Amino acid sequence: MKYGIISKTDLSRWFDSLKGRGKIYGPKRKENAFVFRPVNEFAEMSLIYIPTILPPKKYYFPQKEFLFKFKIKPFKTSKAIKKFEEFILFGVHTCDIAGIQCMDVVFNEKPADPNYLNRKDKMTIIGIECMDYCDRYANCAAVGTHIYKGGYDIMLTDVGDAYVLHVNSEKGENLVKGKKYIRAMETHDEEKLNRALAEKSNKFHNEFNGTLAEIDQAFADGFFSTVWADVGRRCVGCTNCTAVCPTCYCFDVVDEVSLNLNDGGRYRVWNYCQMDDFARVATGEDFRPGRDSRQRHRYYRKFQYSVRKYNKYFCTGCGRCTRTCMANISLIETVNSLLDERRKR
């Protein structure tokens, strides 16, 4: 089955059928925000949500990842790869799926990363398509992530009283196979879907004041732009923007030793290019001094370096960096300022 139909009233029943297949994580309300958390019952989830505080990245690229155990004396290392468990991400936005696709490229590039690949191998992704903007901070339409482009096992599209399921993998096929309440899509469903998508496309528009080609050029020309000095003056260096980004993957490698001072573990932990010591070497040289150059580096990693290296924008348009910024630095405004400046030149 490529496309299936499930009525909204049957969705919780289908959710129950997934329970034996691994831990399920889904979006839940937390005070005035949303977070991905383990979900036991369908009703705990909020399937209409603005992007969660942290992207689901925390499940496939954990904040603190165990690498291996060691003994100092006598020198010994444990078997490096432990067992990973099956899990399901339920209700992932298309922007966050785009984020997973970015991480796939990074961690598959040689030398490939076993920890990431192991987790990814055990992961099932059930996406949900946004039919309208979550809020004014998103720029998903500009980078084209408001519509789905693979990277999931099943995608849910809301067509009023039902969801259209797009089955995109064998894993996904196994989740819908034999379910009597999921039927194949018929012509009248397809018409309904097309109407919903047409309505959706009217709501989304390019959030930037220029095309991607113009943005590309603005970044190519804008390395010494005064925009960075402005952003740098406002930035407080809290690192929030890099902590919440679905495509930030910088990390540090650290040791932890137990109380016997002989056994320990090596871990990798998220690290942030916005930290003032990020590019500083032991002799004191800082190769990216100043918040202006550090912010510029963050933007270039999303809009230019990744395009040159992987042919992909690493901005998924989720808007998290803008939503979380303590200094009200807006990604849309920054990119627009860069575009404006180039036009004036």
Added chain:
Amino acid sequence: MNSHQAFLEILKTSPYKPMKAKIIKTHDYTAHERLLRIVLEDERELGHWPGQFVELSLFGFGEAPISVCSSPTEKGYFDLTVRRVGAVTEALHRLKRGNVLGIRGPYGNGFPLDKMHGNNILIVAGGLGIVPLRALIHYILDKRKDFGEVQILLGCKTPQDVLFNDEIAHWRKRTDIKFSCTVDKADPDWKGNIGLITGLIPGVTLRPQQTYAVVVGPPIMYKFVIAELLKKGIPEQQIVVSLERKMKCGLGKCGACQVRNIYVCQSGPVFTFAELKELEGECHEGECHV
């Protein structure tokens, strides 16, 4: 092997797990710099190339990227020279002969020896820059007839900071290489040159078109040395530098060594000046100090 089998193979091993290695000799060259001679478990060869580096592990302290300073022509061991400057290297200086540590690597590209073969070689070392260059010097001396004329320029802060003085005495005696050294600040016993290393470059007699200049030193040195080398007429693609960065993972992932869209640990640390100019921007904006 099909792609899924290849995938499963990757999943079995962690690139983060270091090999066990043993220190077989230490030598303190200065109050802060110590040479460690290291043998891998099972007497395996490291299989490195001059200019590459390893991630050295001391469990409980962490890892540090250190350049290998011996040549692959020396079999059975490899050398690292470490300045006592951070948590890992401070702990490293407490180790003795017979102690074990972890090594993973080698990483990075190394010096472009295939292109350098048959050409004159000008080595310009500033301070600790002599450490990775020692690997190259040893290689060249072991394969001396593969290269044209060889000249080595070394600049240090004071005579007390000169590393490898036992070997330098030997280099000075050789007639098939030319060695000169200068210090910024001399003491009464110093008989050599005084002043910055850039002062030694005008005296270089090598024919520039047939010369590869290899420059390693503190970031501040590059700008001035490269300007002098260009003045000499050495082509941009024959000026070779090695960039010092915080290579945390060595695998092109962690982001710490990034210069623009380049991961220094994978694409570098060795670059030609022509390549660095392509990274325009960061090269005169503080990120790579060239």
